[in-house]
Amino acid sequence: MSWPAFQFDVALDLFPMLAGLLAAVGCGLLGNFLVLRRISLMGDAISHSVLPGLVIAFLIATSRSPLAMFVGAAVAGIATVVLVELVKKLGRVEPGAAMGVVFSVLFALGVLLIESAAVRHVDLDADCVLHGQLETLFWTTPVQSWDEVFQLRTWTGYVIDPAVVNPETGEVVRSAIYHQGVPRQVVTLAVMVLAAFAFVGLLFKELRIAAFDPALATTLGFNASALHYALMVFVAAATVASFEAVGSILVIAMLICPAATARLMTDRLLAQIAWSLAFAIAASIGGYVAATAIPSMWGKEPVNAAGSMTVAAGVLLTLAIVVSPKHGLVVRAIRRRRLAASVALDDLLAALFRFAEQGEPKVPRARLAQLVPGIRLDRALGLARKRDLVTLDDGLVALTPTGLDTGGAIIRRHRLWETYLVEQAGVSPDHVHETAERLEHLPPQPDLPADTDPHGKAIPPGV
Amino acid sequence: MIDAGPSLVETLTFRAGFNTSLVVAGTTLLGLAAGVVGVFAMLRKRALMADALSHATLPGIAAAFLAASWLGAEGRSMPVLLAGAVFTGVLGVLAIQAILRYTRLHEDAAIGIVLSVFFGVGVVGLSYIQANRADGSAGIDAFIYGQAASMQPSDVRLMAGIAIFGVLATALLLKEFTLVAFNDAFARVTGWPVSLIDLLMMALVVLVTVAGIQAVGLILVVALLIIPSVAARFWTERIWLLVLLAGVFGAASGYLGAVISSMLPRKPAGAVIVLTAGGVFALSLIAAPARGVIAASFRRLGLRLRIASDHLLEAAFERGDHLLSRAAVDDLATVRGWSTPFRVLLLFRLRLAGFVAGSTKAGVSVSPAGLARGQRVSRNHALWEQYLISDADIAPSHVDWSVDQVEHVLSDELIARLEARLAERGISVPAPAGHSS
Numbered sequence: 100m101s102w103p104a105f106q107f108d109v110a111l112d113l114f115p116m117l118a119g120l121l122a123a124v125g126c127g128l129l130g131n132f133l134v135l136r137r138i139s140l141m142g143d144a145i146s147h148s149v150l151p152g153l154v155i156a157f158l159i160a161t162s163r164s165p166l167a168m169f170v171g172a173a174v175a176g177i178a179t180v181v182l183v184e185l186v187k188k189l190g191r192v193e194p195g196a197a198m199g200v201v202f203s204v205l206f207a208l209g210v211l212l213i214e215s216a217a218v219r220h221v222d223l224d225a226d227c228v229l230h231g232q233l234e235t236l237f238w239t240t241p242v243q244s245w246d247e248v249f250q251l252r253t254w255t256g257y258v259i260d261p262a263v264v265n266p267e268t269g270e271v272v273r274s275a276i277y278h279q280g281v282p283r284q285v286v287t288l289a290v291m292v293l294a295a296f297a298f299v300g301l302l303f304k305e306l307r308i309a310a311f312d313p314a315l316a317t318t319l320g321f322n323a324s325a326l327h328y329a330l331m332v333f334v335a336a337a338t339v340a341s342f343e344a345v346g347s348i349l350v351i352a353m354l355i356c357p358a359a360t361a362r363l364m365t366d367r368l369l370a371q372i373a374w375s376l377a378f379a380i381a382a383s384i385g386g387y388v389a390a391t392a393i394p395s396m397w398g399k400e401p402v403n404a405a406g407s408m409t410v411a412a413g414v415l416l417t418l419a420i421v422v423s424p425k426h427g428l429v430v431r432a433i434r435r436r437r438l439a440a441s442v443a444l445d446d447l448l449a450a451l452f453r454f455a456e457q458g459e460p461k462v463p464r465a466r467l468a469q470l471v472p473g474i475r476l477d478r479a480l481g482l483a484r485k486r487d488l489v490t491l492d493d494g495l496v497a498l499t500p501t502g503l504d505t506g507g508a509i510i511r512r513h514r515l516w517e518t519y520l521v522e523q524a525g526v527s528p529d530h531v532h533e534t535a536e537r538l539e540h541l542p543p544q545p546d547l548p549a550d551t552d553p554h555g556k557a558i559p560p561g562v
Numbered sequence: 563m564i565d566a567g568p569s570l571v572e573t574l575t576f577r578a579g580f581n582t583s584l585v586v587a588g589t590t591l592l593g594l595a596a597g598v599v600g601v602f603a604m605l606r607k608r609a610l611m612a613d614a615l616s617h618a619t620l621p622g623i624a625a626a627f628l629a630a631s632w633l634g635a636e637g638r639s640m641p642v643l644l645a646g647a648v649f650t651g652v653l654g655v656l657a658i659q660a661i662l663r664y665t666r667l668h669e670d671a672a673i674g675i676v677l678s679v680f681f682g683v684g685v686v687g688l689s690y691i692q693a694n695r696a697d698g699s700a701g702i703d704a705f706i707y708g709q710a711a712s713m714q715p716s717d718v719r720l721m722a723g724i725a726i727f728g729v730l731a732t733a734l735l736l737k738e739f740t741l742v743a744f745n746d747a748f749a750r751v752t753g754w755p756v757s758l759i760d761l762l763m764m765a766l767v768v769l770v771t772v773a774g775i776q777a778v779g780l781i782l783v784v785a786l787l788i789i790p791s792v793a794a795r796f797w798t799e800r801i802w803l804l805v806l807l808a809g810v811f812g813a814a815s816g817y818l819g820a821v822i823s824s825m826l827p828r829k830p831a832g833a834v835i836v837l838t839a840g841g842v843f844a845l846s847l848i849a850a851p852a853r854g855v856i857a858a859s860f861r862r863l864g865l866r867l868r869i870a871s872d873h874l875l876e877a878a879f880e881r882g883d884h885l886l887s888r889a890a891v892d893d894l895a896t897v898r899g900w901s902t903p904f905r906v907l908l909l910f911r912l913r914l915a916g917f918v919a920g921s922t923k924a925g926v927s928v929s930p931a932g933l934a935r936g937q938r939v940s941r942n943h944a945l946w947e948q949y950l951i952s953d954a955d956i957a958p959s960h961v962d963w964s965v966d967q968v969e970h971v972l973s974d975e976l977i978a979r980l981e982a983r984l985a986e987r988g989i990s991v992p993a994p995a996g997h998s999s
Contacts, residue, residue: 200785211830214829348678394694
């Protein structure tokens with residue numbers, strides 16, 4: 100095993116990396132609204148069902164013209180949404196099943212059309228739809244100097260050496276040598292990303308309302324379902340722009356994973372979009388590098404880059420699930436632990452206060468263990484001693500004056516709540532203790548002019 | 563004519579050579595099992611979870627291949643690959659449940675994440691095999707789209723065995739599955755092991771999915787699980803019939819799809835099978851008598867006709883003339899939005915029911931029976947109006963404006979009170995003769 104190795108090569112890596120990046124950013128942006136509206140799987144369905152649209156467009160246009168492909172995919176995308184709605188409404192079928200029926204049938208149709216002889220001998224096969232052909236985007240003649248970088252023709256492509264034609268016979272003696280510009284797939288992707296940003300930027304307010312409350316959007320007077328269809332058209336467009344380069348599986352992953360990961364990081368939409376773009380960029384670049392670097396540790400050949408980007412998106416999501424500072428498992432476990440400790444501390448102080456009320460200011464540890472069990476007692480005692488609320492002397496626990504005040508405040512809350520529940524809420528006195536036991540840990544308390552609780556015990560005065 | 567392939571009839575009747583017959587039999591059994599098992603996936607609203615599951619089998623297949631060849635065994639052995647598929651398929655379902663349990667993400671996102679990430683891992687695995695192994699991944703990537711034609715007799719036997727097991731298990735556990743699918747809360751409080759039954763249901767889905775990936779491919783196997791049961795749902799409201807029909811639809815799709823694809827060159831069986839199932843679905847959606855679109859629109863038309871004829875008779879009664887003039891009918895048609903063909907149908911229905919004696923240029927002649935009906939409608943209309951004005955706060959929630967049911971919905975006492983209130987407003991609505999209220 101050796102160190103992971105990745106050598107950036109302009110000719111081999113620039114455009115594949117750029118294509119992956121653009122596809123990830125475009126899909127990641129749109130995905131935010133799919134995830135929020137809980138229709139992520141519409142992205143899945145559309146990216147399956149654009150297949151027949153593409154093939155039919157191809158058959159009609161008889162070429163891989165991006166415009167024809169785009170129209171075909173957009174029509175198929177809208178047809179998917181309409182068909183799913185129709186099956187749902189006419190057949191009263193639940194949404195998941197309706198989606199499943201529609202996209203699997205359309206995908207099967209696409210596979211069948213592709214496999215049919217007419218399309219077979221052209222370069223459009225089902226595998227490339229799934230995995231893409233990132234690796235074919237290499238640059239035959241990369242830039243050699245900085246001068247070239249700033250020349251437009253470097254990017255648009257030009258003829259280095261024109262073809263040599265025999266003037267008498269008209270026969271091509273040697274074909275022309277081109278400098279290849281930016282690959283068409285990358286240009287298409289860039290246009291798609293710009294269009295997606297323009298769409299989201301112009302309609303941000305509307306998309307935001309529709310994402311959180313479509314009914315409100317409709318009552319506010321703009322057409323939420325028209326917006327929905329527009330979003331679906333963009334998803335279809337993103338799918339078709341991406342599929343050739345990165346394949347539909349990465350499209351699905353990038354529509355869902357970055358937005359879902361971002362959703363774990365923040366509760367604000369703008370921040371979520373920013374996070375999702377960051378994750379999309381990280382997953383595409385990281386995945387691309389890992390596709391070469393990780394197998395190189397064992398001296399193996401690179402793996403599929405689009406697949407590797409998908410896996411990177413999954414890894415980022417897993418990381419966020421565990422360590423997100425807002426909703427991560429670790430943070431939540433720490434929060435739960437702190438809450439448990441603070442509840443145990445409250446229980447300990449309340450118990451000591453009750454003992455003190457009955458004329459027993461010093462309580463043996465063992466008796467407390469019956470009230471606050473096990474490890475929680477250790478933590479509560481530790482906390483209480485650190486905050487100077489109790490003293491531990493020779494196995495006897497006693498409240499300090501501050502501890503007495505704090506314990507009194509808890510007991511006051513407990514008994515005020517009991518009084519409130521009996522007097523104002525009409526709960527019978529023997530049912531109020533459990534509820535009060537929970538409410539005593541929260542700051543607000545009922546403001547009642549009572550001196551004793553329903554069980555006849557004195558309510559400690561407020562401090 | 564020497565090397566002409568088997569004819570359609572020969573293939574349909576299993577006389578087209580051993581291999582073709584074997585494949586046809588296998589996909590038929592698979593369709594049967596997928597249809598039967600899929601019913602419960604559909605009823606539990608797990609259609610797309612099954613999709614995620616089938617995508618999640620790909621990394622297992624790649625890993626099993628690598629592991630087996632690393633240990634020196636034959637990597638392409640079907641039981642080994644399918645075991646790997648089961649393993650990651652189940653892992654995928656567990657991952658969905660973990661995401662739902664431990665994060666704030668919703669089911670759609672969880673399914674999409676597992677589907678794409680697991681499939682991505684599988685794609686990476688396949689490309690690794692392709693790039694780094696001399697024998698390549700040939701035979702393994704066939705799992706993505708399926709390759710029924712290249713199945714070995716032993717593969718078909720394995721698939722058939724799993725399918726038969728799935729059908730038998732469902733038949734044995736039909737009662738338990740039904741209970742959990744329709745009312746899991748009730749099942750739980752009556753002491754059934756709901757989680758275990760649920761697990762068994764899911765296990766059967768996993769088994770059928772794995773059995774199907776070789777024949778129809780892992781992207782499309784979910785279609786075999788969902789489509790037959792959704793199609794069968796249009797035909798019946800009874801669970802045993804639903805299961806039976808879904809099985810029949812699935813089997814028919816598998817059978818016809820395999821036969822058709824074996825007849826045509828380069829037609830992948832999986833896609834043809836799914837399209838056949840899609841055809842069954844479309845037919846059911848349109849023509850099924852229980853919930854199909856045609857049946858539903860006929861029922862809606864019937865209801866509209868009944869309401870419209872009541873409106874017409876009511877108008878005739880309220881004008882106090884058995885002859886409803888043409889102008890009056892035109893007015894009604896404008897207000898109620900009746901189209902001309904609808905008016906023709908309406909008059910036909912009224913004559914058929916004996917409410918209209920005849921219609922001429924002058925207008926429609928309503929029969930005594932029609933006038934009595936109109937009187938009843940008019941009375942009910944007035945009573946309802948009074949009811950909504952004075953007693954709407956106790957209106958039962960599901961009453962429609964149906965003429966026949968008013969007396970059944972409201973008590974005699976309440977109707978008497980409404981009549982009294984109407985009388986106070988100077989409105990009298992006597993019941994037609996021979997009709998007691």
